[in-house]
Amino acid sequence: MLLIRCPYCGERPEVEFHCGGEAHIARPDTPAEMTDADWASFLYYRTNPKGLHAERWVHNHGCGRWFNALRDTVTDAFVQTYEMGAPRPDAGNASSTATKAA
Amino acid sequence: MSQPFRLPGGGRIDRSKPLSVTFNGKRLEGYRGDTIASMLLASGSHLAGRSFKYHRPRGILTHGSDEPNALLSVDWRPEKGAGRRDPNNRASVVEARDGLSVSTQNHWPSLETDIGVVNDLLAPVFVAGFYYKTFMWPRSFWDKVYEPVIRRAAGLGEAPEVPDADRYANRHAHCDVLVVGAGPAGLSAALAASEDGSKRVMLADEGFALGGSLLQDVTSKIDGQSAAEWVEAAVAKLDARENVVILPRTTVFGYYNHNHVAMVERVSDHLDEARDGLARERLWQVRAGQVVLATGSHERPLVFENNDRPGIMLAESMRAFVNRYAVAPGRSLVVATSSASAYRAALDAKAAGIATRIVDIRLEQDCGPELAQARSAGIEVLTGHTVIKALGGKRVKGLVVAPLGNGGAIGTRRTLDCDCVGMSGGWTPSVHLFSQSRGKLAFDAELDAFLPGQSAQAEISAGACHGVYDLKAVIEDGAKAGGGNITVEATASFTGFQPVRVLPTDVDPGKVRAFIDFQNDVTAKDIKLAVREGFTSIEHVKRYTTTGMATDQGKTSNMNALGLVAGVLDRPLPSVGTTTFRPPYTPVSFGALVGPARDELFDPVRKTPIDAWAEANGAAFEPVSLWRRAWYFPKAGEDMHAAVQRECKAVRTSVGIFDASTLGKIEVVGPDAAEFMNRIYTNAWSKLKVGGCRYGLMLREDGFVYDDGVVARLAEDRFHVTTTTGGAPRVMAHMEDYLQTEWPDLDVFLTSITEQYAVIALQGPNARKVLEPFVTDIDLSEEAFPHMAVREGYICGVPTRLFRVSFTGEAGFEVNVPADYAESVWKALYEHGKQFGITPYGTETMHVLRCEMGFIIVGQETDGTATPDDLGLSGLVSKVKTDFVGKRSLTRPDITAEGRKQLVGLLTKNGQEVLDEGAQIVADPSAQVPMPMLGHVTSSYFSSNCGRSIAMAMVKNGRARMGETLWVTTPSGFTEAVVAPAVFHQVQGAKADA
Numbered sequence A: 001m002l003l004i005r006c007p008y009c010g011e012r013p014e015v016e017f018h019c020g021g022e023a024h025i026a027r028p029d030t031p032a033e034m035t036d037a038d039w040a041s042f043l044y045y046r047t048n049p050k051g052l053h054a055e056r057w058v059h060n061h062g063c064g065r066w067f068n069a070l071r072d073t074v075t076d077a078f079v080q081t082y083e084m085g086a087p088r089p090d091a092g093n094a095s096s097t098a099t100k101a102a
Numbered sequence B: 001m002s003q004p005f006r007l008p009g010g011g012r013i014d015r016s017k018p019l020s021v022t023f024n025g026k027r028l029e030g031y032r033g034d035t036i037a038s039m040l041l042a043s044g045s046h047l048a049g050r051s052f053k054y055h056r057p058r059g060i061l062t063h064g065s066d067e068p069n070a071l072l073s074v075d076w077r078p079e080k081g082a083g084r085r086d087p088n089n090r091a092s093v094v095e096a097r098d099g100l101s102v103s104t105q106n107h108w109p110s111l112e113t114d115i116g117v118v119n120d121l122l123a124p125v126f127v128a129g130f131y132y133k134t135f136m137w138p139r140s141f142w143d144k145v146y147e148p149v150i151r152r153a154a155g156l157g158e159a160p161e162v163p164d165a166d167r168y169a170n171r172h173a174h175c176d177v178l179v180v181g182a183g184p185a186g187l188s189a190a191l192a193a194s195e196d197g198s199k200r201v202m203l204a205d206e207g208f209a210l211g212g213s214l215l216q217d218v219t220s221k222i223d224g225q226s227a228a229e230w231v232e233a234a235v236a237k238l239d240a241r242e243n244v245v246i247l248p249r250t251t252v253f254g255y256y257n258h259n260h261v262a263m264v265e266r267v268s269d270h271l272d273e274a275r276d277g278l279a280r281e282r283l284w285q286v287r288a289g290q291v292v293l294a295t296g297s298h299e300r301p302l303v304f305e306n307n308d309r310p311g312i313m314l315a316e317s318m319r320a321f322v323n324r325y326a327v328a329p330g331r332s333l334v335v336a337t338s339s340a341s342a343y344r345a346a347l348d349a350k351a352a353g354i355a356t357r358i359v360d361i362r363l364e365q366d367c368g369p370e371l372a373q374a375r376s377a378g379i380e381v382l383t384g385h386t387v388i389k390a391l392g393g394k395r396v397k398g399l400v401v402a403p404l405g406n407g408g409a410i411g412t413r414r415t416l417d418c419d420c421v422g423m424s425g426g427w428t429p430s431v432h433l434f435s436q437s438r439g440k441l442a443f444d445a446e447l448d449a450f451l452p453g454q455s456a457q458a459e460i461s462a463g464a465c466h467g468v469y470d471l472k473a474v475i476e477d478g479a480k481a482g483g484g485n486i487t488v489e490a491t492a493s494f495t496g497f498q499p500v501r502v503l504p505t506d507v508d509p510g511k512v513r514a515f516i517d518f519q520n521d522v523t524a525k526d527i528k529l530a531v532r533e534g535f536t537s538i539e540h541v542k543r544y545t546t547t548g549m550a551t552d553q554g555k556t557s558n559m560n561a562l563g564l565v566a567g568v569l570d571r572p573l574p575s576v577g578t579t580t581f582r583p584p585y586t587p588v589s590f591g592a593l594v595g596p597a598r599d600e601l602f603d604p605v606r607k608t609p610i611d612a613w614a615e616a617n618g619a620a621f622e623p624v625s626l627w628r629r630a631w632y633f634p635k636a637g638e639d640m641h642a643a644v645q646r647e648c649k650a651v652r653t654s655v656g657i658f659d660a661s662t663l664g665k666i667e668v669v670g671p672d673a674a675e676f677m678n679r680i681y682t683n684a685w686s687k688l689k690v691g692g693c694r695y696g697l698m699l700r701e702d703g704f705v706y707d708d709g710v711v712a713r714l715a716e717d718r719f720h721v722t723t724t725t726g727g728a729p730r731v732m733a734h735m736e737d738y739l740q741t742e743w744p745d746l747d748v749f750l751t752s753i754t755e756q757y758a759v760i761a762l763q764g765p766n767a768r769k770v771l772e773p774f775v776t777d778i779d780l781s782e783e784a785f786p787h788m789a790v791r792e793g794y795i796c797g798v799p800t801r802l803f804r805v806s807f808t809g810e811a812g813f814e815v816n817v818p819a820d821y822a823e824s825v826w827k828a829l830y831e832h833g834k835q836f837g838i839t840p841y842g843t844e845t846m847h848v849l850r851c852e853m854g855f856i857i858v859g860q861e862t863d864g865t866a867t868p869d870d871l872g873l874s875g876l877v878s879k880v881k882t883d884f885v886g887k888r889s890l891t892r893p894d895i896t897a898e899g900r901k902q903l904v905g906l907l908t909k910n911g912q913e914v915l916d917e918g919a920q921i922v923a924d925p926s927a928q929v930p931m932p933m934l935g936h937v938t939s940s941y942f943s944s945n946c947g948r949s950i951a952m953a954m955v956k957n958g959r960a961r962m963g964e965t966l967w968v969t970t971p972s973g974f975t976e977a978v979v980a981p982a983v984f985h986q987v988q989g990a991k992a993d994a
């Protein structure tokens, strides 16, 4: 079971959380002006990296708040969690930087 | 049975505490500190079971949890009745306790005489890939032959037939360092790690005594102390430290992500008196900062003909039985080995007064100092000899050996008479937990072993599982893993071995039954056949031959199998691959995993405040999401159909009362509440007046209907939202997600009030009359309180949010009251309503009534791909709003395309026939299969109000098909139905919106 650091509560087991998919995909301000292709891309297209992945998590059995996390998809190591709205931290790209869990 | 093979002195048994157990109905004697295996050996017997496939007699191979043969069914408390017996316990680790009742497995009629041994004669049938080659055809053989016959013939223990009568506990723990294994490395690591008193250290060992390999070490000295003294001192020191938790009888069986380690502690099986309520086992879930793996190593058997005969065991196990349990495993021993460590077993046995000889595969010059030491102790040693085969059936009688000459020539055979053989083919580090932690293994050719390579987690291996075998180095390695740095003086261990896969023989190897995997009955021949048939990866060979796939996970067999495959392919061993070890390390009882989550705690039932009343009034219940809801209220002699038809009539003609408390309820509050609602729902909310209600529709961003429900505006800045019963949590989550992540600028608070309010629905022409006497502060007149309105006031003196809404088409009210008062309000309404024939109804009647009106249920009519227009609800989609969740998707080409499925009514030609929900709909039942399908039935009931059956369906271009006859599948074929509008009942008199 993963150990996830909620920015508001601290480290808690995975069962308290729910993953909400890829982060930093803002809902467009004016969907009506978008082409069908652009809208479909917003709706359905996601990256699927091997390595660091920024994703949304919610501490739904805790404080109830959403936050973002950088997780290594190879090792499942959580490199960093950060508040919604904050930019993606620069934590390198290689999964090798994250092979050792904290 | 007395104990003729018990040695007169020594051992770590408590001779002041004699005990007896029942073994296959006979009395077996021993002492505290024994295992069932050592008691059996003390009685002079090795026979402990029959093998999986061939029913060959098997003995005790090991002294630890890697035992593949001696599996027992154990009744832990026979005096307490049924439910305390479990199968497949390894005799070598079952701690002896007075009163245990154990029996051997997989034989009939008895262990000594097992007719299943006929399988052994049929061995050529059960070759590698037997399952794949045999279970193919004919089909009828599956039911008549394979299942009943082969299942019974090949097997392990029998599953218990009654519920487990014991209690199982569950505990979570955190520590800075978790040390797995309390042998010399683990004790040393725990000592070093716990020196800093602020560090929380846990030490777990699967055995009931701490010390690991030192428990059978009677010769080594560590810093001047005997091994036993050193262990005692180490444990005493750890015990005295408050920051240390020592857990004997605790098996670490799973190593998961982020140092989440699962272990099972055997709490009470060993206790003479276990007080009532004491758990049998405890599941620990530990989150460790650092894990030290000190899990030791497994000895490899030698592979030669009949190497599975009872009396043949691993050499180190022979040593353990002699030294730790004070048992002579035989009167005349032969140690067959390619490993130096086995000499220690021979020397110790000899020192205990047992006749012992050694056969060493290694040449004279390849042996170490152990050779001279054995000879000077008077032990006859044959070096450079192979073992051709073992003699004997239910007990080994001798070992046929022969000298190995130059160029593979095998010399003259010689038979060594013996009644017990200790064999050693070297050592395999126990890297199971390291492998589970997703660490990468690295092959060490010198040690002929896979060792821990790159770590994936905060973990470190020490001692034998790290490829370190010499006692001094083991203790120092342990200290280092625990963060210390020490130097000790210790007796040099006999280390080093020569890897041998299958011993050379002078007969056709194709005719030799030499076992690699004892538990799954896989021979060297089987593995060679698999390779010849083209399997070259160990993962494939494993599955094809089942080697290493038994409950012991091939602890004793993996390296022999791997080495054999590599040898046949003439490839370096690592290129064949290694197996991935998965949890559990040893079998874990279901009881421990389930813990307290059984019976009523398995899946707790959510009940409404009215549930007790419904139960007392004879309701039949159905599960709806996590809730149990009253389904219908049968009167004496009524079946479900009769009850539902009566309830439906009552609502349409007088009044019914219904528990709608499970509806999801969310309060949306704040200055921006209306704006938030505008963005979440398809409807426009700004113009909804305070005191008004509206039916709201919610989409996902992809344009498909997500949920629906009535929304009431209680104040400019306060909405009372209702959701479907099953949708409540996900709608709340959906709203929170948007609020927090997309629109954090909106000043809105969301609060789930599902549990706070119970909802009592009164529906029917007389609903108002039932309600009137109890309501204060609300004008119930038609003019003051129209359909789709909400008022706040009191009922029975209790605050209420009173909704004038209807899900039946009749005039109706939904009374929201604080949950704690709901039952008393319900009872008051019910008592008063009796003069009008008030009828409690359940979910089935609710479904029929709403279907008569054509009201959809999200999740029944919709399947996650229905748009508002598909459901005929485009009128609920605001044309004015520029944006809301899902709006943009409603103009995507696929959503606006022709040919989508649309909601319609279906009327069977025969009005008495009720369609199956989920039934498929086609235009032409004689069309070629697979025939084009037009849609499916979503709801179907018999409606007494309509005097016929009614159904709703999603049908391709449905709205353009009014009056068309279609065909619907039935269990026996097809039936005709006509497409009609999805409204079946016209409400008479005082209508909902009158």
Ligand SMILES: [Zn+2]
Binding pocket: A006, A007, A008, A009, A010, A059, A062, A063, A064, A065
């Ligand atoms: Zn939190």
